[in-house]
Structures are given as structure tokens and as C-alpha cells.
Amino acid sequence: MKVDRRSFLGLGLGVAAGVAVSPLTVKLTDDLSIWTQNWPWTPVPVDGEVTYENSVCSLCPGSCGISIRKIKDRPVKIEGRTGYPVNDGGACLHGIAGLQYLYDPARIKSPLKKSGDKFVQISWDEAISEVADRLSEIRKSGAPEKVACILDKDSGSVAGLLKRLIKSYGSPNLFTMPGLESYLELTASTLHGQDMTIGFDLENSDFILSFSAGIIEGWGSPVNCFQANASRKERHAELWQIDSKLSNTAASADRWIAIKPGTQADLAMGMCAFIIKKNLYNASVIDSHEFARFASKVQNSYPIPKVSEITGIPSAVIKEMARAFIKAAMPVAVFGRGRGEGSQSLKELAAIHMLNCLAGNINKKGGTVVRSKSDYLSFPDESIDSIAKQGAAKAPLGKYIHDFFEKVGTGGNPAVEALLVYNANPCYALNNAKFVKQAIGQIPFVVNFSSFMDETAMESDIILPVHTFIERLEDVPSGAGLSKSVVGLSKAIVKPVYDTKHPGDAVILIGQALDASIAGNFEWESYEECLESAAQNIWDELSEEGFVVLTAGASREKVNIDAAFLADNSETVQIKGEGELILIPIDHMRLPADSPSASPFAIKTVSDDIIKGKDSFIEINPQSAKGLKNGDYVLVKTSVGSAKARIKLNEGIMPGVIGMVRGLGHTFGNKYVSGKGSNINELIAPVIEAGSGLDAASGIRASISGV
Amino acid sequence: MSNKENINEHDSAENSGEGIADEAKNDKGLGLGVIFFIVAFAVSFVAGTFVFPELLYSTKEQPFSFDHVLHVDEAGSCDTCHFVREDGSFSGIPKLENCMECHEEEPMGDTEDEAKFAELYVAQEKEIPWHVYSKQPDCVFFSHVAHIQSKNEGGAGMDCIECHGHIGESTASRPYEENWLTGYSRDIWGKNIFGFKTHSWDRMKMDDCAECHQKETGHKGYCFQCHK
Numbered sequence: 001m002k003v004d005r006r007s008f009l010g011l012g013l014g015v016a017a018g019v020a021v022s023p024l025t026v027k028l029t030d031d032l033s034i035w036t037q038n039w040p041w042t043p044v045p046v047d048g049e050v051t052y053e054n055s056v057c058s059l060c061p062g063s064c065g066i067s068i069r070k071i072k073d074r075p076v077k078i079e080g081r082t083g084y085p086v087n088d089g090g091a092c093l094h095g096i097a098g099l100q101y102l103y104d105p106a107r108i109k110s111p112l113k114k115s116g117d118k119f120v121q122i123s124w125d126e127a128i129s130e131v132a133d134r135l136s137e138i139r140k141s142g143a144p145e146k147v148a149c150i151l152d153k154d155s156g157s158v159a160g161l162l163k164r165l166i167k168s169y170g171s172p173n174l175f176t177m178p179g180l181e182s183y184l185e186l187t188a189s190t191l192h193g194q195d196m197t198i199g200f201d202l203e204n205s206d207f208i209l210s211f212s213a214g215i216i217e218g219w220g221s222p223v224n225c226f227q228a229n230a231s232r233k234e235r236h237a238e239l240w241q242i243d244s245k246l247s248n249t250a251a252s253a254d255r256w257i258a259i260k261p262g263t264q265a266d267l268a269m270g271m272c273a274f275i276i277k278k279n280l281y282n283a284s285v286i287d288s289h290e291f292a293r294f295a296s297k298v299q300n301s302y303p304i305p306k307v308s309e310i311t312g313i314p315s316a317v318i319k320e321m322a323r324a325f326i327k328a329a330m331p332v333a334v335f336g337r338g339r340g341e342g343s344q345s346l347k348e349l350a351a352i353h354m355l356n357c358l359a360g361n362i363n364k365k366g367g368t369v370v371r372s373k374s375d376y377l378s379f380p381d382e383s384i385d386s387i388a389k390q391g392a393a394k395a396p397l398g399k400y401i402h403d404f405f406e407k408v409g410t411g412g413n414p415a416v417e418a419l420l421v422y423n424a425n426p427c428y429a430l431n432n433a434k435f436v437k438q439a440i441g442q443i444p445f446v447v448n449f450s451s452f453m454d455e456t457a458m459e460s461d462i463i464l465p466v467h468t469f470i471e472r473l474e475d476v477p478s479g480a481g482l483s484k485s486v487v488g489l490s491k492a493i494v495k496p497v498y499d500t501k502h503p504g505d506a507v508i509l510i511g512q513a514l515d516a517s518i519a520g521n522f523e524w525e526s527y528e529e530c531l532e533s534a535a536q537n538i539w540d541e542l543s544e545e546g547f548v549v550l551t552a553g554a555s556r557e558k559v560n561i562d563a564a565f566l567a568d569n570s571e572t573v574q575i576k577g578e579g580e581l582i583l584i585p586i587d588h589m590r591l592p593a594d595s596p597s598a599s600p601f602a603i604k605t606v607s608d609d610i611i612k613g614k615d616s617f618i619e620i621n622p623q624s625a626k627g628l629k630n631g632d633y634v635l636v637k638t639s640v641g642s643a644k645a646r647i648k649l650n651e652g653i654m655p656g657v658i659g660m661v662r663g664l665g666h667t668f669g670n671k672y673v674s675g676k677g678s679n680i681n682e683l684i685a686p687v688i689e690a691g692s693g694l695d696a697a698s699g700i701r702a703s704i705s706g707v
Numbered sequence: 708m709s710n711k712e713n714i715n716e717h718d719s720a721e722n723s724g725e726g727i728a729d730e731a732k733n734d735k736g737l738g739l740g741v742i743f744f745i746v747a748f749a750v751s752f753v754a755g756t757f758v759f760p761e762l763l764y765s766t767k768e769q770p771f772s773f774d775h776v777l778h779v780d781e782a783g784s785c786d787t788c789h790f791v792r793e794d795g796s797f798s799g800i801p802k803l804e805n806c807m808e809c810h811e812e813e814p815m816g817d818t819e820d821e822a823k824f825a826e827l828y829v830a831q832e833k834e835i836p837w838h839v840y841s842k843q844p845d846c847v848f849f850s851h852v853a854h855i856q857s858k859n860e861g862g863a864g865m866d867c868i869e870c871h872g873h874i875g876e877s878t879a880s881r882p883y884e885e886n887w888l889t890g891y892s893r894d895i896w897g898k899n900i901f902g903f904k905t906h907s908w909d910r911m912k913m914d915d916c917a918e919c920h921q922k923e924t925g926h927k928g929y930c931f932q933c934h935k
Contacts, residue, residue: 003739010740014747021748022755023900027763030896034889037844044845050796 048072054081054546056488057095058469060592061153061179061480062086062221064095065547068470068493075099075470075494080223085486085549086478087223093590095223097601101468102497104599106452106670108465109498119463124501130462132513134445135169138417139515144170144391146417150401151176152424152595154185155477157531160377161507161522162422168382168511168518170391173416175401177424177594178695180220180340181479185373186692187335187349190565191357192370198353199369200332201483202228206237206366207328209321211264211352212337215239215249218589219340220481238328240321242267242313244584245619245659246652257321258654260312261584262698264337265348265572268355270307271322273298275358280326282360294354294563310572312654330366331359337698338587338662340481341594343431343684345573346692350566357561370559374477374485374550377534385517402430402686402695409439418445422503423466425595427455428666431697432640433681449503452596453668466503471496473528474504475535475542484552487535489542502527569691576687577639577701581624581658584699585680591663598663600672609648610661616677617648618704619659625649634704636660636678640685643678644707658702760900764893769880770827770835771820776878782809785867785875797851803834838883840894841871841911848935863923872908 019025048071057064057078065084069077078098080091101107111127112119122130138146149166151159154176166174176182181197188196202208202215202225213219216229229252232239241253242264250256259267275281276295308315325331335352336344353368361367384392397415398404405426407415419440427437433455440446440459448460451468466472470493478486501509504527511522524530532539538548575582590606591598598606609617618636620628625647628634632647636658645660653659664677689696782788788801798805810829814821828835843849854870856862867875884893896902897910904910907919917927 006740007743010743011747014744014749015751017744018748018751018753019755022752022759023902024755024759026902027759027896027900028888031763031886031888034844034891037846038890047799049792049798050794 045076046072046074048074053491053493055470055493056476056490056547057091057098058474058476058490059094059098059101059596060218060222061181062092062223063476063478063480063486063488064091064221064223065488066091066095066098070493073494075102081546084488084547085484085552086221086482086488088227090223090227092222092226093602093605094592094599097599098470100599100601101451101596102470102494104452104596104670105672106454106597106668107468107498108450108453108457108463108500111465111499112463114461124499127462127464128506128509128513131447131464131510134418135510136514139169139387142387142390143417144387145172145394146415147171147420148173148175148397148404148416148418149420149422150424150426151422153177153179153181153479155181155479157377157475157527157534158422158503158507160379160534161504161511161527161530162420164379164382164521165507165511165518166420167392168384168388168521169514170384170388172392172394172396173404174396175398175404177401177426177429178341178343179479180336180481183336183340183344183346183349184479184481186346186694187353188370190346190350191353191562192559193562195373196370196559197373197479198481199371199483199485200334200481201330201366201369202332202334203231203483204235204366205330205332206235207325207331208232208237208239208334209325209331209355210239210241210243210249210253210334211268211348212241212243212259213249213334213340214247214338214587214589215241215334216252216589217248217338217587218593219334219336219338219587221478222589224482238324240324242321244654244657245586246650247586248589250652257313257317260310260654261582261657262345262573262575263311264335264698265345265351266302266307266310267313267318268333268348268351269298269566270302270304270311270318271325272351272354272358273302273307274304274319274322275326275355280323281358288561288563290562290564290567294567297567325355326359328359330361330364332356332361332367333359334481336481338585339593342429342585342662342681343686343695343697345689345696345698346694347566347569347572347689348696354563354566362559362561363556365553369483369553371485371551371557374487376477376487376538376548376550377475378537379534380521382521383517385515388517399693400695401426402688403693405430405436405439406686408442409435414442414444416443418447419443420447420449421456421460422449423595425454425456427459428679429594429681431681431684431686431695433679434641449506450595451500453670454595454597455667456595458668464503464506465498465500466506467492467496467500470494471500472502473531474502475531485550486547487538487542487550488547491546504530565691571690573687573689573696573698575699575701576685576697579638579701579703581620581656581702581704582699583636583638583680583683583702584657584659585662585684586619586659588661588663591661593662597666597670597673603672603676611664611677612646614676616643616645616660616664616680618645619648619650619653620704621651621653621655621657622649623655624658628704628706633707635707636683636702636704638683638685638700638702640700641682643683645678657699658704756900763888764884764886767838767883767885769838769883771823772879773820774818774878775875777816779875789867791852791855795850795852800837800839803828803832806835838885838892840874840883840892842891843895843911844889844891847933849933869907870911872906 051070057066064087065081067079067081068075080089082089110121113122184198188198215225239253240255241250242257243250244261304315333355335349356368397407430436446460447462448457449464474490476488508522512519541548628647660680665679666674684700686695687697814825854863854865858864895911920928
């Protein structure tokens with residue numbers, strides 16, 4: 001018997017048949033399919049009890065109430081909080097993606113110190129003592145005014161603590177980023193008096209006249225605005241949108257009135273003149289010498305034909321708008337171009353608000369609410385030593401933040417020895433961002449309190465990483481043009497993911513490490529203790545309900561109307577620069593314009609005619625495109641910068657105007673948002689408004705050429 | 708060797724009459740091949756049926772033995788510890804804090820297992836790493852409440868035993884047989900490697916769900932009902 005090839009064949013076939021007939025084949029196939037579902041990189045959420053915790057979102061000034069769904073202590077979803085007075089269950093795309101910020105690739109995981117061109121990790125103790133030592137050194141030299149501080153906003157307890165630190169230290173140089181709330185306060189203080197602010201009752205108004213305010217593009221409290229806009233049809237309320245571009249708000253409006261960029265102030269003045277001339281205004285609310293001066297000035301300077309020529313809006317349409325507005329039962333004129341942030345003209349804001357005054361809608365349902373700024377926090381009085389008194393008495397380096405950077409960037413000797421930046425990204429968000437970056441580069445010591453790496457953090461010497469809004473307890477006052485004033489309580493929903501601290505705790509630790517006179521003003525064990533004592537008047541309700549409505553409905557305060565500013569300042573800020581086109585920024589709901597930048601989820605929702613690959617788009621009317629086609633590459637050039645972009649032909653933008661979306665072109669290490677498109681703020685130069693001192697640039701002259 | 712030479716060799720073999728003897732030799736080879744086939748088939752079949760399951764599963768002991776009978780006697784019924792939460796989700800295996808509702812710092816009995824429980828888990832505030840016999844892949848959505856709620860309340864009115872068997876009558880934890888490939892318990896496929904079952908709780912595969920759904924509702928159910 002010889003074992004040959006056929007024997008081996010028989011053996012092989014036998015093995016194959018035996019295995020095939022045995023359960024092994026079926027079982028292994030089944031197991032392998034399950035094995036493929038269990039690869040270690042496949043995320044498997046932990047199972048556990050489902051709970052909900054209420055908190056407040058502070059990603060933008062909207063301050064929406066949120067409900068965070070947790071499974072076994074792990075937050076898994078953010079929803080709008082039902083019954084919250086700002087958003088009543090609604091949430092925007094940034095809010096629902098808020099959990100991504102916990103694990104964002106740009107998060108700063110521990111305190112960092114710049115060493116050469118790189119950052120090295122240091123401990124919190126080292127970081128606090130580095131900051132305190134440097135600040136003490138500057139103070140000892142007798143120049144406390146050489147320390148400056150930039151805040152994202154002026155309200156809330158963390159801003160309160162930083163203001164307390166700067167005041168105790170002795171510097172007059174405290175600046176806030178330009179935001180809608182600061183513009184509302186400025187407009188209110190100009191027309192109505194100090195410490196006032198303005199809200200808009202959009203949800204009840206029957207005629208909203210929006211002067212380029214992006215009602216559904218992130219203006220004010222976005223979700224509140226979406227809801228007000230969504231209910232317009234049921235309420236038979238009209239929205240007329242005055243804009244240089246057929247924005248989403250304009251597309252959703254009953255009327256879109258195209259206007260030349262930067263001429264909104266002239267339009268409002270012209271409408272005021274027409275209303276006064278026709279005696280259509282509510283005389284009972286305005287009766288003063290200043291008003292008479294204003295009335296005669298606008299009637300002389302803003303005749304309708306002239307306004308029509310300036311704005312590009314036909315005279316008949318201007319008159320129709322003025323009549324429709326003034327005759328509506330509950331009209332409201334909304335101001336603040338785009339999101340109402342960035343550069344704005346006080347003349348424009350005040351002139352538009354004067355329309356509200358003329359309509360007599362102040363503190364009326366569906367109109368505007370003019371009230372005192374809410375002040376629910378009471379910190380103990382500070383003790384101020386002689387060094388601080390001397391320092392604080394020095395002149396600040398400008399009235400607004402752009403003045404500050406102008407002085408810092410152009411001065412010879414360092415005007416500022418140290419800068420503290422809290423939750424702000426001026427190197428990205430301010431006009432002529434490259435200049436701002438260069439100015440910050442000249443400051444010897446920059447300390448940044450931030451949760452994320454960004455353009456300003458990159459320029460800092462010490463980064464103190466702070467908890468995100470999901471990881472921290474904090475009072476979150478609403479602002480942003482709401483008709484009511486609400487303060488919500490953001491809670492620590494999850495333990496800090498990285499080695500971060502509460503910004504309030506970091507400030508307290510720095511304060512305690514400074515001179516005894518300053519340390520004495522920071523004698524709290526923790527931020528939590530500080531907040532509880534500062535907000536003691538409302539703490540029980542705030543901690544129990546998660547929010548307190550400070551004022552709601554029409555204010556009963558007596559409101560003065562002072563037209564002196566408008567009577568004295570008739571000049572409208574012109575668009576500067578060279579070129580046959582006017583470049584304007586476009587605010588887009590899906591792209592935050594400031595800090596933090598878009599979440600990975602949000603950036604993915606931006607359409608490919610705004611960002612495609614690494615390229616931004618320039619919107620241009622086919623009439624101005626001179627044969628350029630969709631997708632063509634061009635170089636956009638202005639007096640301060642240039643950027644490569646692609647063409648998007650759009651008949652919905654006025655001829656002669658080109659628009660670029662804000663919120664792109666980040667340059668720090670976050671693969672989701674960095675290196676994508678161009679930052680329009682690097683192309684626009686500030687234009688200072690006479691009379692207010694604000695950067696009021698609404699755009700810049702530009703030219704495009706093929707590349 | 709060239710083709711020409713091959714042809715020549717073949718020709719010469721035929722001419723000499725040696726071809727018949729070669730065929731007989733080949734037949735012998737076939738007979739041996741059949742024997743090899745039968746033996747290999749038998750060995751493979753036996754290995755695939757009896758040896759393979761033994762190799763596929765490893766045996767693991769639970770952290771300590773758990774006496775269900777004792778606990779059911781003391782606590783009442785299954786749902787005292789394995790309860791449905793207010794929102795309808797199922798609590799599953801009790802967490803340490805659930806155990807601590809009855810067990811406090813000191814052991815309640817004097818068994819070695821309870822001492823282990825107190826020392827290793829209660830004292831160190833560590834969750835007990837139970838091996839769960841009925842754990843299913845995460846891609847499967849299963850609502851306990853829909854199955855155990857009475858028919859009047861819209862549920863299937865099933866008893867725990869129908870899927871989990873008589874585990875509530877066990878006085879000690881049996882070893883956990885873990886599938887090397889999937890990590891899941893042998894209980895899911897069932898003890899019988901062919902997939903045959905005697906009782907409804909012998910297997911917990913998708914086909915078993917479908918079989919019951921077919922019987923009770925007239926339809927096996929759609930993919931997305933469980934795979935969400």
C-alpha cells in the first residue's frame with residue numbers, strides 16, 4: 001500500500017468535509033462577525049442610569065438654559081431646557097455639540113509656559129507663582145498701570161473678580177471685547193443715561209425693522225431670536241430686513257431692502273427726518289431742547305432724495321418703510337449689524353434707536369425695553385492701597401480695545417509690561433488681526449485664561465487652562481438684547497477632564513499670592529464661596545431653580561431721551577481703503593466669530609460654497625464678476641492684507657460688494673478648524689468714528705485679481 | 708523536459724502494454740484515498756463538534772460566589788435588585804451602592820464570600836467586576852420593561868425565567884465560560900454547539916428572539932427594532 005497524491009487529496013477533502021459538516025464553521029462565522037464589532041477602537045458607551053441635569057450654556061452671549069443627559073455620570077447629550085425663560089427648550093447647533101468642547105483637540109490640558117517657540121507643561125503652583133511674581137515685580141517698580149486686562153464681557157462674577165484684581169492692583173487699563181451687550185449699553189447711555197441697557201421684545205412685536213441685524217444668523221440670543229422669528233407667521237408679524245446681501249434673515253423676511261454697506265446710519269437719520277417732518281412721531285415721549293436741535297438737523301441734512309442716493313434705496317421705499325414702521329401697532333427697529341459684535345458705529349446704533357424713540361415703543365409690549373443694568377452681585381468693598389490709587393489715576397491706554405492695541409503696537413517702549421486675557425481671542429477677532437497679534441507680541445508678559453488654544457493663547461507666555469462651561473459652576477447673566485434680564489447658574493456637570501481650574505479660583509489664587517493689600521481683597525476659600533456670598537440676595541433661588549428672572553416685561557423706570565449725540569455728530573463713517581469693490585464680513589450661524597471656534601460637528605455642517613477644502617469663498621454679484629466663474633481662484637487685496645479665495649457668484653449680493661464669511665482661517669493646532677479658509681478680520685482695517693471713538697468699520701475697499 | 712520528450716515517453720508506455728498495470732495501481736490509490744477521506748472526515752467532525760467548543764471557551768470564576776436563593780428569600784423577588792428605573796431603563800446587575808442599601812459596613816452573615824465582598828469591594832468602594840452571563844453586544848437594543856410589563860399594560864408579560872432560566876434558584880455562582888473571540892458568555896450560543904435547545908432560556912441568539920416574536924406577534928421583527 002502506497003500513500004500517494006490521491007491519498008493526500010482524500011485526507012484534505014475529508015478534513016474539509018468533516019469541518020464543514022461539524023458546527024465549527026457556522027459557530028466560527030458567527031463569532032467572527034461578533035468579534036469584528038468588538039475591536040478596541042470601536043467606542044462602546046458605558047451603560048448606566050440615565051439622569052438629566054440643568055445648566056446654562058455660555059458658549060455665546062445667548063445664555064440658553066440646557067438640560068444635559070447623563071448616563072452613569074457621563075454627559076452624553078445636551079438639549080435645550082424646557083421652561084427656561086431665554087430659550088424654552090430650544091437649542092442651537094453649537095449648544096447641542098457643546099460636549100465636543102470637553103474633548104476638543106485644542107483643549108489646553110495643563111498650565112503651559114512658553115519656552116522659546118514652544119510651550120512646556122508646568123504645575124499649577126508654578127504657574128500661579130510665575131504670574132504673581134511678575135505682577136509683584138511690576139508693581140514694585142511703581143507702575144501698576146502697566147498691567148492691562150482684556151475680558152470677553154463685562155458681566156458675571158468671573159469678570160467681577162478680574163475687575164477686582166485689576167482695581168486692587170492699581171491699573172486703569174481694563175478692556176472688554178466689543179459685543180452686542182456693550183453696544184446696547186453704550187447706545188442706552190448715549191440716549192438715555194448711564195448704567196442703562198436696551199432689550200428688544202421681538203417675540204411680541206408685529207413689525208420688526210432690522211437694520212442688517214442677523215436675526216437668525218446669531219444676533220443677540222440666537223435661539224430666542226429663532227423662536228421669535230419662527231412664530232412671526234402665527235402672530236402675523238412682519239420682518240423687513242435692510243441688508244447689503246440676501247442673508248438667511250433677509251430670505252426669511254417679508255421684505256428685503258438692499259442697502260449700500262455702511263449707510264444704515266444715514267437711512268435711519270433720513271427715516272427720522274421724514275417721520276418728524278410728517279409729524280408722525282409720538283410727541284409725548286420726546287420734548288426737549290436737544291430733540292428740537294436734532295429734529296432741525298436731520299431735516300436739513302437728510303432729505304429723502306439725498307438719503308436715497310447715499311443708501312441706494314429708492315425714495316419711495318424709504319418713505320414706505322418709515323410709514324409702515326411708524327404706523328405699526330408694535331414696531332421695533334433692531335440694530336447691530338450681523339451678530340451685533342465686532343465693529344459698530346454709535347451714530348448708526350443711536351440713529352436706529354431714535355426710530356424706536358419716535359415710535360414711542362420704549363418700554364411698550366413688542367417694542368424696546370430700556371432698563372438699568374442688572375446688578376445682582378455684591379462684592380465686599382475693596383481696600384485700595386496708595387500704589388493702586390496712583391496707578392488707577394493714570395490715563396488708560398485708550399477708551400476702547402482697538403485704541404489700546406494701537407498704542408501698544410505703535411509705541412516705542414513697552415506701554416504695557418503685562419497683559420491678562422480672559423476668554424477672549426483679540427488676535428483673531430479684532431479688525432486688522434495681524435496688527436493686534438504683532439502688538440501683543442510686543443508685550444513682555446501675557447497671561448491667558450483659556451480652555452482652548454487659539455491665536456491669542458499662542459502669543460501668551462503663561463496659559464492657565466480653565467474648565468469649560470460643562471465643568472464649572474458660574475453665574476451666567478443673559479444679555480444680548482433680550483427683553484428680560486435673567487441670570488442662570490451653570491453647573492459642574494462632569495469632573496474636569498484635564499488638569500484645569502475654575503477661572504475664578506485661578507484669579508483668587510493670583511490675588512492671594514500678591515501684596516497683602518491685594519490678598520486681603522481675595523479672602524475666599526474658593527470661587528464657589530465667593531459666588532455664594534456675592535450673589536447672596538438671589539442665591540437660594542438661583543441654586544434651587546437654576547435661574548432667576550431679574551426683570552421681565554416693560555420696565556417702569558422713567559426713561560429720558562437725549563438726542564444731543566445725534567444732533568452733534570452728523571458725519572457717517574465712510575468705508576476706507578482702495579479698490580473698486582467693498583468687502584463686507586458675513587456672519588454665519590454655523591461659524592462662531594470669536595472664542596471658542598467651531599466644534600468639529602459645527603464645522604462639518606458648513607456648506608461647500610462657504611469653505612471647500614482649505615479655501616474660503618468670496619460672494620460676488622455676477623455683474624461685478626467680470627467674467628469670473630464659480631470656483632475660480634482670486635486674490636482679494638485690501639490696504640491691510642490679502643487672501644486667496646474662490647468665487648461664489650451670488651445675485652443676492654449688491655453689485656460692487658463682495659462678502660466673506662467670518663469665523664474661518666484659524667491658525668492654531670486644531671485639525672477641524674485650523675488652516676481652513678481665511679480670516680476676514682485680517683483684511684479689514686479699523687476706522688475710528690469721530691464722536692464715539694469706536695472702531696466703526698463696516699467693511700473695506702478691496703480689489704480682486706486672478707491667481 | 709521538453710514537450711516533445713513527454714509525448715515520446717507516453718507513446719512508449721502505451722506501446723509496451725504497461726498502461727493496464729498503471730490503472731490498477733491508480734485504483735488502489737483511490738481506495739486508500741477513500742479511507743483517508745473517511746478517517747479525516749470523522750476526525751475533523753469529532754474535533755469540530757467536541758474538541759473545538761472546549762478550546763473556544765475559557766473558564767473564569769466570578770469574583771465571589773453569589774447565593775441567589777438566600778437573597779431572594781431575604782429581599783423578595785428578582786426586581787428588588789434587578790429593577791426597572793422610573794424612565795423605563797433596566798438597572799441590570801446591581802451596583803455596589805444598591806448592595807449597600809442592605810449590606811452596611813459589617814457583613815450580615817459569616818460566609819467566606821461575604822467576607823470577600825466586604826473586604827475587597829465594600830471597604831475599597833470598588834464595583835464588583837461580575838462576569839455577566841446574559842451580556843449581549845452593544846449594537847443590540849433590548850428593552851426589559853417592554854418584555855416584562857403585563858399584557859394589560861402593553862408589555863409582553865414575560866417572566867424573567869423565560870430568558871434567564873432558573874438563575875434565581877442558584878445557591879452558588881457557576882463558572883463563566885468566556886468565548887475567546889467575542890468575550891461573551893457561552894450562555895448566549897447555548898451549551899449545545901449545534902444550537903439545539905430544550906428550554907427557551909438555553910440560548911439567547913437573535914434567532915431565538917425572532918422565534919418568540921414570530922410566535923407571539925406573528926412577525927420576526929425588523930432589523931431596526933433592535934439594531935439602532
